[in-house]
Amino acid sequence: MNILCGYNVNIDSVYRISGIEISELLETFEEAEILNKIKNPPGNIFSESDFVAGLAYCMKNGYGAEWLVFEQSVFEFLKTRYFGKSIVRMGGNAGIMANALSQLGASRVIPNVAVPSKTQLSLFSKKAIYFPEASTQITENERKEPEENKGAFSSRQEPIHFVFDFSEGETFSLYGTEVRVPRENRFIATCDHLNLRLFVNPAFEQYALQHACELDGVLISGFHLLLENYPDGLTYETILDDTFSQLKSWKAKNNKLRIHLEFGHFSSKKIANSVFLKFEEISDSFGMNEDELSMLYSLHGVPGEGLLHMEADAISNAAFRLASGHGLKKLMIHTREFVLAVFKNDFNSIPDSEFEMGESENPILQKVVGEKLEALAFGVKCAGAYAASGRLEGWEFVEKEAAKLQESPFGKKRIEAFVKAFNGKTFGQGAYILRENYIICMLPTMLSRSPITTVGLGDTLTAGTFLRGLELDVQA
Template sequence: MKVLCGYNVNIDAVYQMTKEEISALILMVDKGGLREKLCDAPGEVRSLSDLVAGLVLYMQKGTGGEWFIYSDDVFSFLKDRYYEKSEIRLGGNMGIMANVMSHMGADEVVMNAVGDIAGIRPLMSGGNIIFAGDSVTSSSSAFKPTSSTSSKEVIHFVFDFSRGTKFNVLGTEVIVPRENRFIASYDPINTELTITPEFEEYGLEHVTEMDGAIISGFNQLQSSYPDGSGYIERFEKAHSQIKEWKALNPDMPVHVELGHFMSMDMGVSIFSGLSDTVDSIGMNEDELVMLTELHGVPSEMIRKMDACAITDACVRCVSSTGLKKMVVHTRDFIMSVFREGSSTPNREIRSMDFGVKCAAAFAASGKLPERSQLEGSVKGLGRSKEGTIQLNRLKDLVHGEGFEGGLCGEYRGFSVCILPTIICDSPLSTVGLGDTVSSSTFLRWLELGS
């Protein structure tokens, strides 16, 4: 399989946030200011107290989130305090997905090479990757790096936290309900949705030879930039590239991973804009909540990972657009909702099964296995009990039948497939699992259609 892959790649510095460390950070900031920010979340990092507020808020809920860093001082603090103690990994949705597909058997993966590629290249385990452009810097970034900061330096500080971690904040005990991560991202390149000229040229020259394209990074866009512009112009440049690909190779499937946006309005706008161009869009349950304006399904039911609510939300989104398929991946199950003729239950379940096995293997060991060793690498890990419960609850709604460990049925004229994930109770890291399951599922889906 030959796959085009855009747009965002970076370096992840993964650090396990312990009770002792979050407690130490809380002691560093003004309590009154922290209290205000816990009540009215800033949503971005311009000070140390912003960072601490973000960590506390997401650890309280056990949910994942990402805030951008707009302060060189905070970036320097984080780099000095955590970088050497962190596990340095490949990051960025596109970077992770390109590596997964290459590692798991793609013949050629062409990636939009932005940022510190010299630092990123050694972190990639897959072969057969073409780096289309490796000398790009941002010309009009959301903030200008100072002379002490490389214009190519793109580091996302990923703070993993574990279920059951206890700490005190402002006199209240917090017990983390679920493992997850909070990301503080210093990213003057991907926030521009930078596309290298080489990636543009390669796509136009070779798109007719490609089997598929997988795109991400739209969630890195900012609602506004210092020059007074917004995200629309940057989005439309990328959208135009995808339209050109589809015009030259109409049969090439294009999948987009949505990601978590700065605002619901941005999420809805970009989902709606892409839906009539691309073939499928993937997301997690938190990202599906962002589309409430389109589907009207109560947010609390989606956040609870209620399979019936998620099915209803997906069908409402797909039916109001030209989209062929939506894929939602949660901790406990993965689901696809698709139009008649765009896929088959057999193809969906088999590709999703491959995807959840890749993600489980990565969660358990922190690295991808060789493809020939995939089955063995997940031995001893079981299917999610909650995912199985949700599958059984969905049976009546979709009039479904069991299929290869999953369930396939129909709802309001659309096909629905669900498969419980494979759970690792003590994952080495949660970061990148969504990108791993999405890209490996897409790769296998392409293979099954060839």
């Protein structure tokens, strides 16, 4: 399988900060300025004091947050002070999914890398990743880099997300007042001006156009990084138009190309809704978690409380309404405890009358459901194996590691509730229901008691499910 991965690839610099360190850092800044910014968080970082206040604000309240850095001097401060003693790893949905696909057996994986620095390239898998070389040709749809005199960052600035983990129970002095961190969380200072624009590397663009007929699938993500307005006057609507045109040109060359759009944590419901509505026709599938599903309330009408509590009936109803109301082919909701997917009956193998009759013993229906659950199960195993080991080393490795894990007890209970609420049928470790012209499948996740990592599990699950789905389609 040859798969493109766009658009957001970055470097994560992960550092666990102690109470002593934040106490010492606070003392180097003016008390009144920091306390005022903690009381009225700026939400973005234009100065070193903005960063320190944001970090202290999150540690004081146990909050998680991600603030964008808009000044080169702050980037230099963070890189000089923390990068050398951080854990440096692959960041960005597209980067994580590309590595997962490469390790899981894809033939060729082509990622969009905004800034192919030595550090960034070193974080990619060595198995199937391919970096195309740029030619002198400038393509029609190439996304232009921001002009350097219009922004604080160099156009070749490495995209680094500085992730500051902090532990529950850590104490620090906030100008004489002792503060105890109420819960473990993280504060992220993001220096990533190219991915904020879904910048497309010209080499990636040229390769996609020239080799579209050889591609099997496209995984796209990073839309949650978009801003409503940019310093140079650019808007997210323009970026979405450009991206849509790009995908449309690929589809025009290969109508069998499968496109999956993976959501992320949007800071703006307006942008989240715009992304969904813009790409609902051209995308073959969407993926998101329960929080991201709740942001689309205006499109499905299911209150967020049930979704955030991972109630089976609420998530099933929201996913079904979203899929059926917009004619989606596939929608996947991945939570910590279970994964649920809604598939449209567009296989021409299951008559609509059999959906209405609920003839669940039909062998054709059983085959279709079995394949859909098989793809989901492989994704679940990949995520579980990655959480437990921090690695993905091919199919045999995934199966071996997953065999050591237990299914989520919470997820299994939610599946029981799903079957009871909708008169569903069990199938292997999962279950399914028929609803109008859709099949809804559900499967528990696999949990590790002592996970090595909890970052990128949704992306790993998505990559595994997408790859296995493509393979099953080809076999069919």
